[in-house]
Amino acid sequence: MSSQAELVAKALSSAPLMTSTDAISADDLVVLALFAPASPSRPEAHIPQIVGTSVGVSGLTLLTIRDTFEEHKDLFELSRASTYLAAAKKVRSALVRRRQVDGGSDRGCRALSIAMLDCVEWFVAAYAMVISPRSVVRLGVSKMGAYSQKGFGIFARMDIRGGVDIWEALGIMPGDNESRHSSLSAIRVADGQNQEAGSERVLVGPLRMVNHLCRSFNAEYVYIPRTSAFIARTTRDVVAGEEITVNYGEEWFGSSCPCVDCAPTDGMEAVVQSIPEGPQEPTNHGPAAAAMEERRTRLAARNQDRATAFLDNRARNSEKAKREKAEKNKSKQRESRWRKQEAKRRQEMAAPADASGSGTGQGAL
Numbered sequence: 004m005s006s007q008a009e010l011v012a013k014a015l016s017s018a019p020l021m022t023s024t025d026a027i028s029a030d031d032l033v034v035l036a037l038f039a040p041a042s043p044s045r046p047e048a049h050i051p052q053i054v055g056t057s058v059g060v061s062g063l064t065l066l067t068i069r070d071t072f073e074e075h076k077d078l079f080e081l082s083r084a085s086t087y088l089a090a091a092k093k094v095r096s097a098l099v100r101r102r103q104v105d106g107g108s109d110r111g112c113r114a115l116s117i118a119m120l121d122c123v124e125w126f127v128a129a130y131a132m133v134i135s136p137r138s139v140v141r142l143g144v145s146k147m148g149a150y151s152q153k154g155f156g157i158f159a160r161m162d163i164r165g166g167v168d169i170w171e172a173l174g175i176m177p178g179d180n181e182s183r184h185s186s187l188s189a190i191r192v193a194d195g196q197n198q199e200a201g202s203e204r205v206l207v208g209p210l211r212m213v214n215h216l217c218r219s220f221n222a223e224y225v226y227i228p229r230t231s232a233f234i235a236r237t238t239r240d241v242v243a244g245e246e247i248t249v250n251y252g253e254e255w256f257g258s259s260c261p262c263v264d265c266a267p268t269d270g271m272e273a274v275v276q277s278i279p280e281g282p283q284e285p286t287n288h289g290p291a292a293a294a295m296e297e298r299r300t301r302l303a304a305r306n307q308d309r310a311t312a313f314l315d316n317r318a319r320n321s322e323k324a325k326r327e328k329a330e331k332n333k334s335k336q337r338e339s340r341w342r343k344q345e346a347k348r349r350q351e352m353a354a355p356a357d358a359s360g361s362g363t364g365q366g367a368l
């Protein structure tokens with residue numbers, strides 16, 4: 004018997020091929036709109052903090068998509084695939100209407116092409132699965148290895164046995180490779196997929212939120228036959244709360260792999276926050292972060308020492324300069340006093356000569 008998530012995933016996996024440019028933009032757009040923190044009072048200040056490098060739209064566009072999704076959120080229940088898929092269509096229709104209302108302005112949904120809105124519908128449907136309470140997994144924020152960066156991760160909501168397909172962790176390959184992307188976000192087409200086998204394609208959608216582990220991973224990517232879609236399949240039993248991880252392959256990170264298998268963090272728990280409720284301000288965890296913090300403190304202390312030394316030195320120098328100036332002044336005064344005295348003395352000495360009538364002194368006038 005198929006789960007509703009399976010029906011949704013299969014329906015989404017048979018969607019027409021997207022272009023990589025639209026797919027990458029729409030993926031970033033939907034992730035930002037649904038999960039990035041926004042400032043309600045300043046919609047333009049909606050800061051893309053997560054992935055979006057491809058999104059060239061205003062905060063207002065993101066906010067419109069977010070609001071439209073929120074209005075329809077309850078329909079994404081995963082209790083009936085048809086209702087669920089219809090909800091995504093409703094979101095698209097509402098955005099098309101907003102696009103007409105936004106009219107000549109280049110803000111809001113006007114900035115989105117119809118092809119883009121088709122993609123937005125797809126990604127809204129795909130991402131709503133990983134935040135649905137009925138999903139076996141949920142989107143969360145994960146501490147990613149030794150660098151203590153935080154990023155999205157997919158976590159088990161319940162115990163999942165090995166060999167089980169996680170339909171909610173869906174990814175799809177666009178039909179081309181035209182858009183700029185990193186090799187980390189690409190995947191090879193396999194035989195039995197509806198694209199040229201062996202070619203490299205970008206992988207987009209919730210599946211790309213599954214993080215890498217070299218050894219203790221618990222899942223693998225498997226493709227849905229005759230489609231461009233992938234899902235995650237558990238390779239061993241997974242307990243509730245555990246992060247779903249796959250091995251991206253040894254060439255991904257080479258010898259400097261930052262995953263917790265390669266750079267253990269003393270059994271620190273992965274930081275799991277619920278999405279979208281959870282704040283996503285970056286915070287630091289783990290010994291690597293402690294080391295970073297220590298280094299930062301040390302550097303700050305060193306800089307402080309240097310600053311203090313510099314200021315002391317400058318004060319000393321200025322003190323010295325002041326003393327020298329005072330000394331100079333004193334000696335000038337002394338000199339001028341001496342000159343005056345000398346002049347007076349000469350005058351006095353010359354005074355008798357004045358009486359003889361040839362002097363230059365005052366007394367002679």
Ligand SMILES: [Zn+2]
Pocket residue numbers: 216217218256260261262263264265266
């Ligand atoms: Zn590793």
